[in-house]
Amino acid sequence: MDNKQRQWPLDRRAVIKLLGDCGIQATQQRIDIAQILFHQPQHLSADQILKTVNESRPSVSKATVYNTLGLFADKGLVRQVIVDPSRVFYDSNTSEHHHLYDIDHGTLTDIAPEQLTVSGMPALPDGMVTEGIDVIIRVRSE
Amino acid sequence: MDNKQRQWPLDRRAVIKLLGDCGIQATQQRIDIAQILFHQPQHLSADQILKTVNESRPSVSKATVYNTLGLFADKGLVRQVIVDPSRVFYDSNTSEHHHLYDIDHGTLTDIAPEQLTVSGMPALPDGMVTEGIDVIIRVRSE
DNA sequence: ATATTAATTAGACTTTGTCTAATTAATAGG
DNA sequence: CCTATTAATTAGACAAAGTCTAATTAATAT
Numbered sequence: 523m524d525n526k527q528r529q530w531p532l533d534r535r536a537v538i539k540l541l542g543d544c545g546i547q548a549t550q551q552r553i554d555i556a557q558i559l560f561h562q563p564q565h566l567s568a569d570q571i572l573k574t575v576n577e578s579r580p581s582v583s584k585a586t587v588y589n590t591l592g593l594f595a596d597k598g599l600v601r602q603v604i605v606d607p608s609r610v611f612y613d614s615n616t617s618e619h620h621h622l623y624d625i626d627h628g629t630l631t632d633i634a635p636e637q638l639t640v641s642g643m644p645a646l647p648d649g650m651v652t653e654g655i656d657v658i659i660r661v662r663s664e
Numbered sequence: 665m666d667n668k669q670r671q672w673p674l675d676r677r678a679v680i681k682l683l684g685d686c687g688i689q690a691t692q693q694r695i696d697i698a699q700i701l702f703h704q705p706q707h708l709s710a711d712q713i714l715k716t717v718n719e720s721r722p723s724v725s726k727a728t729v730y731n732t733l734g735l736f737a738d739k740g741l742v743r744q745v746i747v748d749p750s751r752v753f754y755d756s757n758t759s760e761h762h763h764l765y766d767i768d769h770g771t772l773t774d775i776a777p778e779q780l781t782v783s784g785m786p787a788l789p790d791g792m793v794t795e796g797i798d799v800i801i802r803v804r805s806e
Numbered sequence: 807a808t809a810t811t812a813a814t815t816a817g818a819c820t821t822t823g824t825c826t827a828a829t830t831a832a833t834a835g836g
Numbered sequence: 837c838c839t840a841t842t843a844a845t846t847a848g849a850c851a852a853a854g855t856c857t858a859a860t861t862a863a864t865a866t
Contacts, residue, residue, distance in 0.1 A: 585817095
């Protein structure tokens with residue numbers, strides 16, 4: 523579901539529609555979280571989202587943040603990015619692209635698919651279904 | 665250091681030499697851990713190594729396992745593989761290759777570099793030094 | 807309105823990994 | 837070989853990310 527281009531930033535209305543289109547009940551908490559994520563294409567950790575969403579006043583619990591991010595990832599609304607052993611990033615941009623990860627600063631940057639090509643997908647054993655291909659360039663920048 | 669082909673399995677003598685060549689003091693604990701890793705090209709988590717090394721009788725502490733794996737990774741003897749949010753794998757094969765990760769079973773398999781080509785390395789911002797490029801094919805196999 | 811189902815929550819819990827301060831082992835020099 | 841010095845190991849406390857549970861609250865449908 524939903525790996526199309528988006529029009530940034532998504533406002534409240536657009537977010538509600540997006541959730542609806544994916545069969546996700548648009549509760550207040552989910553809308554809040556989605557609005558943070560879909561403000562722009564970005565990479566946020568669960569902890570960053572938890573902090574941001576409760577900035578003005580506490581409104582969403584830790585459990586719900588994790589539940590919601592898991593749900594969004596399942597539905598294909600966001601993409602998990604696993605580059606840092608200590609936390610998962612959630613990428614609000616689900617159109618095809620690669621990543622550059624700065625080990626020293628813990629920051630993620632997008633690499634456009636035109637800039638880097640992966641060719642020659644090997645045949646998979648029976649019963650295996652490709653879920654995705656991750657290409658990560660790891661850099662140091664001290 | 666040391667991303668060359670190895671001759672599997674490495675016996676005790678070969679392991680001691682390998683450590684020496686990398687400027688690592690060959691203590692009993694490090695030899696034990698290295699022997700497990702370099703028995704064959706494989707992907708092991710810290711926890712798996714801790715269990716294996718203490719199988720017959722307790723001989724290496726948790727702290728030392730983590731210290732040692734960190735040291736081996738720094739020296740380029742093993743390669744960290746970050747594909748699973750819950751644990752880091754250490755790959756005893758440091759020659760160039762890619763990975764296939766089975767999400768449902770949590771298992772890693774190698775993909776030979778000939779089978780999959782990455783072309784068009786983008787120019788990096790000033791001061792950034794490439795540490796490595798990871799290509800991971802994620803599959804489900806329920 | 808009300809029954810039923812779905813979502814949220816606090817807080818306990820698990821797991822991976824880190825840190826510290828103290829002990830033990832290894833090395834170098836005489 | 838003994839001894840000083842340095843390096844490695846250790847137990848156990850700790851930290852942080854994420855999960856789980858059982859109870860509450862909100863949403864939906866009838």
